[in-house]
Amino acid sequence: MIEKRQFYINGAWVDPAAPRDMDVIDPATEDTCAVISLGDQADTDAAVAAAKTAFPGWAALEMSERIALLKKLSKIYKERRDDMAEAMRLEMGAPVDLATNGQWGAGAWHMAGFLEALADFEAETPYKEVDRTRLEPIGVCALITPWNWPMNQVVLKVFPALAVGCTVVLKPSEIAPLSSLLFAEMVHDAGIPAGVFNLVNGDGVGVGSQLSAHPDVDMVSFTGSTRAGIAISKAAADTLKRVSLELGGKGANIVFADADEKAVKRGVQHCMNNTGQSCNAPTRMLVERDRYAQAVEEAKATAEATQVGPTSESGRHIGPVVSEAQFNKIQGLIEVGIKEGATLVAGGLGRPEGVNKGYYVRPTVFADVTPDMTIYREEIFGPVLAMSPFDSEEEAISMANDTVYGLTNYIQSGDDAKRLRVARAVRSGMVETNGVGRQNGSPFGGYKQSGNGREGGLWGIEEFCEVKAISGCPWE
Numbered sequence: 001m002i003e004k005r006q007f008y009i010n011g012a013w014v015d016p017a018a019p020r021d022m023d024v025i026d027p028a029t030e031d032t033c034a035v036i037s038l039g040d041q042a043d044t045d046a047a048v049a050a051a052k053t054a055f056p057g058w059a060a061l062e063m064s065e066r067i068a069l070l071k072k073l074s075k076i077y078k079e080r081r082d083d084m085a086e087a088m089r090l091e092m093g094a095p096v097d098l099a100t101n102g103q104w105g106a107g108a109w110h111m112a113g114f115l116e117a118l119a120d121f122e123a124e125t126p127y128k129e130v131d132r133t134r135l136e137p138i139g140v141c142a143l144i145t146p147w148n149w150p151m152n153q154v155v156l157k158v159f160p161a162l163a164v165g166c167t168v169v170l171k172p173s174e175i176a177p178l179s180s181l182l183f184a185e186m187v188h189d190a191g192i193p194a195g196v197f198n199l200v201n202g203d204g205v206g207v208g209s210q211l212s213a214h215p216d217v218d219m220v221s222f223t224g225s226t227r228a229g230i231a232i233s234k235a236a237a238d239t240l241k242r243v244s245l246e247l248g249g250k251g252a253n254i255v256f257a258d259a260d261e262k263a264v265k266r267g268v269q270h271c272m273n274n275t276g277q278s279c280n281a282p283t284r285m286l287v288e289r290d291r292y293a294q295a296v297e298e299a300k301a302t303a304e305a306t307q308v309g310p311t312s313e314s315g316r317h318i319g320p321v322v323s324e325a326q327f328n329k330i331q332g333l334i335e336v337g338i339k340e341g342a343t344l345v346a347g348g349l350g351r352p353e354g355v356n357k358g359y360y361v362r363p364t365v366f367a368d369v370t371p372d373m374t375i376y377r378e379e380i381f382g383p384v385l386a387m388s389p390f391d392s393e394e395e396a397i398s399m400a401n402d403t404v405y406g407l408t409n410y411i412q413s414g415d416d417a418k419r420l421r422v423a424r425a426v427r428s429g430m431v432e433t434n435g436v437g438r439q440n441g442s443p444f445g446g447y448k449q450s451g452n453g454r455e456g457g458l459w460g461i462e463e464f465c466e467v468k469a470i471s472g473c474p475w476e
């Protein structure tokens, strides 16, 4: 059993002020795999104070000095790939190959993307010859992260914040804290100065709220549910700190009749990837009527061919969902889907056949889902696809936009002009077409209730900056 009760504050591992244990559950076995401690106001205050004290010195370093330390961190992250993958396998149930490639790889990919973007980053630029604009670090940043892509989110926040000269307090998800604790070890070994990076474990109502309301925190960068994003925004309002939000999604995947023959299979697989626990998952498949019946058959076959299996086994199968609470929530939504009259074409209630332990869910496809149904509207965060037919391009756009979310939409069509036209018309921060993923450094973020932040690349670096205008100091 792993025991990790300490926090990383001011360059050292310290005991919590008032220890409060929490079990970390391995979702594949339902067994306790680790014990952590949840922090209290005193721990939050100590971490924020350390970050505040470290800020002037860190911000005053040359960018190249900070980047050199981040390169060291990146090297250590690569060397400890297997340890990091194992931490994520245990804490959030990613099968070992997904943990090693997709989950660990997302962190490495973003590190590389930031290092590339930083090479083009100019903190000070001339404006109309007389003025100059300067990007300066915003200060002490609270970074609050979820459990579903742990290192993806931690790197998207820690790397740019530190690069521009901010100091940080990371509060990882209490459900999946092991990877972040390991990340703190890496930060330490990279020689990043004391107080620049701090980690306090805790839950949302505790450390999460304390950081959001803290007068010495200048910015909260949050990824997680829309519910928590609203709570954080309210808690942060009294101190008018900047709040950057990456929240939920209910992405539409518009499949036109002229889409390539693998479009439906690709869409289903994308929806099921990471056991459906991705904010940008294409969970509503809208299919042009001419192709709809065939698409439902293809989706059924793809879902039925999706293997569900232990996280310890190598392979392309999907693992369990993260927790009992998520398992129950997903079961509840599948039940509602059936009750509200959607056609269940694959999967359904209960665990997959032959499985009686672990939070495993059956890859599920509903057809004939109408926009008034709960499963069309609510983020399920499990391997559950909702399919609906459409009759015209206008209807597809209107159905895609019929949601409070606006994170990623997907378009499948052989017609280049149509893809671009529809991509421009849908209201989301990202649009991926014909299965082509975004380039590294392309901005990640949402419209509407999917949030207001942009992460990755240059946009993600500027997120952690204030903009200062200086006049009367001519550009040499």
Ligand code: NAD
Residues within 6 Å of the ligand: 144, 145, 146, 147, 148, 149, 171, 172, 173, 174, 202, 203, 204, 205, 207, 208, 209, 212, 223, 224, 225, 226, 227, 228, 229, 231, 232, 246, 247, 248, 249, 278, 279, 280, 379, 381, 407, 446, 450, 451
């Ligand atoms: P969550 O909102 O419950 O928790 C996320 C983090 O916020 C955790 O660290 C948690 O402790 C903290 N938190 C919870 N309530 C808080 C509060 N009142 N104040 C401060 N902090 C609080 O979400 P989750 O269950 O961990 O993650 C799943 C959600 O995250 C999904 O809705 C998903 O769509 C979203 N998500 C979004 C993105 C994105 O970039 N848009 C990426 C991944 C996940």
